[in-house]
Amino acid sequence: MRKKWSLLHVTALIFITQVTWAGDVKTEKVTLVGERIVEFIPEKYDVARTPSLILSNEPVKQGEIPADWTLIPRFTTVDGKANASLDVPAGTSLYGGGEVTGPLLRNGQKTKMWNTDNGMYRVDGGARLYQTHPWVLGVRPDGTAFGVLFDSFCKAELVTNSDKIEFKTEGAPFRTYIIDRESPQAVLKGLAELTGTISMPPRWAIGYHQSRFSYVPEARVKDIADTFRKKKIPCDVIWFDINYMDEFRVFTINDKDFPDPKRMNNYLHDQGFHSVFMIDPGVKVDENYFVYKTGKEQDVFVRDIYRNEFHGKVWPGDCAFPDFTRPETRSWWAGLYKDFMANGIDGIWNDMNEPSVFDGPGGSMPESNIHLGGGNLPTGNHLMYHNAYGRLMVEASRDGMMAANPDKRPFLLSRSNIIGGQRYAAMWTGDNEATYEHMKLSVPMSITLGLSGQPFNGPDIGGFAGNTTSDLWGNWLGFGAFFPFSRGHASCDTNNKEPWAFGKELEKESRMALERRYRLIPYLYTAFYAAHTDGQPIMAPVFFADPKDQTLRSEEQAFMLGTDILVIPAFAKNPSLPKGIWEELSLIKGDTKGKYQAKLKVRGGAIVPVGKVIQNVNENSFDPLTLVVCLDKDGKAEGSLYWDKGDGWEFQKGNYKQLTFKAELAGAHNLIVKMTDSKGEEQFDCGMIKVEVLHNGRVYKSSGDMAKGITVNL
Structure with a gap:
């Protein structure tokens, strides 16, 4: 086998280096790091310039490269920006790319990797959304499959043409991992071996969730809970959007609408409900506000190019943003959850964490902002760390939830993340619209996320933005009851979207759809365990x-x-x-x-x-x-x-x-x-x-x- 690999290696290096004058980069190291998983490292790769937040553990050499290995990426640089490409075997069907609009079959598609607050998917026609998954699954005509993982969270474009996969970044050289196995299921197991799996969720999290921007005051929340039980429509979770806060200050609860939040949550618990509360990253700039005050004292906030504390406008007005690249910041942020969750809160919802900045360039921070890093993360600009911002936030949030309630499994939902972030949070597909187009689109979106390492996902059933008709609600919940994450959600300026809000006929249909889900809880819970153990999607393509x-x-x-x-x-x-x-x-x-x-x-x-x-x-x-x-x-x-x-x-x-x-x-x-x-x-x-x-x-x-x-x- 050594002699066969030696010949193949020489052939590969000849191929990779034959046009180095055109910007090609040598492959410096090729290593088998798992069963038919090969790591390719380009020349000039520097972990200090391209740290991995995608891999769950640093890969270890496990033997020699298979003698029949043919999938070899080509590394190039263009104007100092690192790229990688892979020739695709004829007839291969391509999938993946994470959170994407468009078709399930990704042949001939382009996806921009720049996490964006993209309401109703209208920015760039949905070419960039809230998450980054630099991953492609290829299925050959005979059913065997391969996967390509580009270990970079930098700003990039993923091109999946039928003859070639290209990953074009605006950053430094990065490692690439290729998995080649007997089936797409086996390839996804290999992806899980690299990036990890979801944590086993609490069982209540796989029930039906009801949300709105926002359910206030306490009497409204109790009415929603009581109506579910009175009408015998199954439900496990009621959600709290930003209006529960004191003037949108995170980690606060306004005492006008919720004078005793612990009492309210106890009421929900007594009725068999759990509660999930939203926490955004933007911290209101207010010297008398404990979160901003302690954060400033500990110097935890992102800085601008002049090393001043960066401020940008979000819901509370001027906000500072935690620099989650710093271990000290993540520890500070995690520590904020103990007192907050002591109010009887069960789950957390991290939103706006692309990060979304209303008055910032492109709706986010300037790319020149500075993140100080620490631990294994170097100092870098926001161009480098933008896509990883939500991933680092949910790691810190999960740490805080675990410290606050060590005997409970945390449930955390995030809008922004990168591949590998499934280890910390579930996700939903962001602010969709109440249209039949988005209803139909929700199926390939959720399937694709499952094919990209994130099995615990789903859309806003019924559509977040715009009014929902009874026919649209009935159609959507009729199959939406079977999403891994099944939640109805609605914007504040839209009609009511609870299961009983559309008349008696739709109430009956809604009850039936959710009763079907709840009868399948034993089967669903078993499927979640399979996702937890070996990375298999819960919602999969036919x-x-x-x-x-x-x-x-x-x-x-x-x-x-x-x-x-x-x-x-x-x-x-x-x-x-x-x-x-x-x-x-x-x-x-x-x-x-x-x-x-x-x-x-x-x-x-x-x-x-x-x-x-x-x-x-x-x-x-x-x-x-x-x-x-x-x-x-x-x-x-x-x-x-x-x-x-x-x-x-x-x-x-x-x-x-x-x-x-x-x-x-x-x-x-x-x-x-x-x-x-x-x-x-x-x-x-x-x-x-x-x-x-x-x-x-x-x-x-x-x-x-x-x-x-x-x-x-x-």
Whole structure:
């Protein structure tokens, strides 16, 4: 193998250096750093000029380069700006790039990597949004796949032409990682090995969330909570936008609207709700305001080119902005959360953290602003650190939440981030618009984020800006109930967008959609655990069901939920669907005939665990547990269930339960369903279990004790 690699290496270096006069840069080092993961380092790469905030750990050499390796990037510089490119094998379908508008299939697309407060995606036609993901997934015609990760968060443009991938930055040379494996799923596992995975969320975070800019005062919040419970519409979280603050000062709560926030949050908790409060980075310039006063005393704020404290206008007026590149600043910021969360606050929402500056150039800071750095981060200008600002903020916020509530899993949502930032925060797709165009666009946007290492994501269901019609709401929630992050949100100048706000018919449809989600909580929670352990998307493209089927490669209406459920929105017209056995799934009486309900289909060979209808995840899902079985062509099926306490860290010590179920025909008409494996120390009694077998368009039912096996007569 050494001799084969030596020849390949020489060939590669000849290719890379043959036109160095045109700006090409030699590859200085090529290293295998994982199973079919190769690191390419260009000449003059300097970690002090291009530090990594993308990788979860510094890669370690793990052996020799595979003898059959052919994917070799080319490094160039243009006017001192570093670029990299990779020739694409013929017929390859390209995906990724993170938070993007446009089609799921990214062949022939350009994406600008410059995190921007882009309301309604109108700046540059949505070519740049709130996040940066310098990553491309390529799927060859035979279903094998590769991925390219450019380890730079600098201002850049990602070009994904069918014959070449190009990453053009305005910064210094950077490392590039290429993963080449047998399937797109295996490539995403490799990406997770490089950039990390989401932390296991608290179970309440995968329920339905209700938000508005803003729910005030306290009486309004209680009315929203009471109405959900009175109307028996499932919901777990109520959100608090900036109007809860005292004149938009972060880490304050105005005592006019919320005289006793702890009392209010206790009320929500008693009703089975959790609360999430917004925290922006802009700190109001006010010498009598404790956040600004302590920040100034500790010299934590970003400076302008003249080394003066930079001020820019955001919601509170003139603001200073924490320099999160400094470890001291991150520690100061984290320390602000203890007293704030002591009000009974459960989750945090970091917004405006591109950072958005109303009177700044391009809606942000001047690129010449100075970040002092520290630790492994060098001093640099804002051009260098702009895209990483939100990533560093959520790291500090998560540290503060952990310190404030060490026995609870933090839930943190961010608008701005970079790839790798999924380790710290979930994300939503920013300030979209109440249009059918944005409704349809939300599907490929969320799928693409899942293909770019961020599985915990979703849009503002119903649209944030503009009034929402009843038809738009019904269509959107009908499939939006199956986004990994499922939240309705609305701007302050729009109509009410709660599930009951559009009349009795839509209230019934909304209840049905959310009851379907809540019946699937056991399945969803299991999918989140898979995302946590190996980086698999929770919402995936339909071609994941059959990567070799090229007719599925551009399908962006239907999507996979986990590995076993196909979701077909009501708006979908002639979607391309995977071949094979797919049986229709009904979870709520009448859902298969609901005007706005997405069609759900179960993959042949799957066993899907579902619970009963509950109003929030604090209630018992398993009364009873139902196993939905869909047999493959050989009359077999298999599935799993992961469960733990839903919060805290005991699952890391083995206090969880992971069950494996199998079904197999015994004779022509008898199906035996039994548990074949049980892992973890959590005490878990399913009790009486129901089995529903979907077979040739019919449903066959039985029940029994899983320890003895359950027989279903077909």
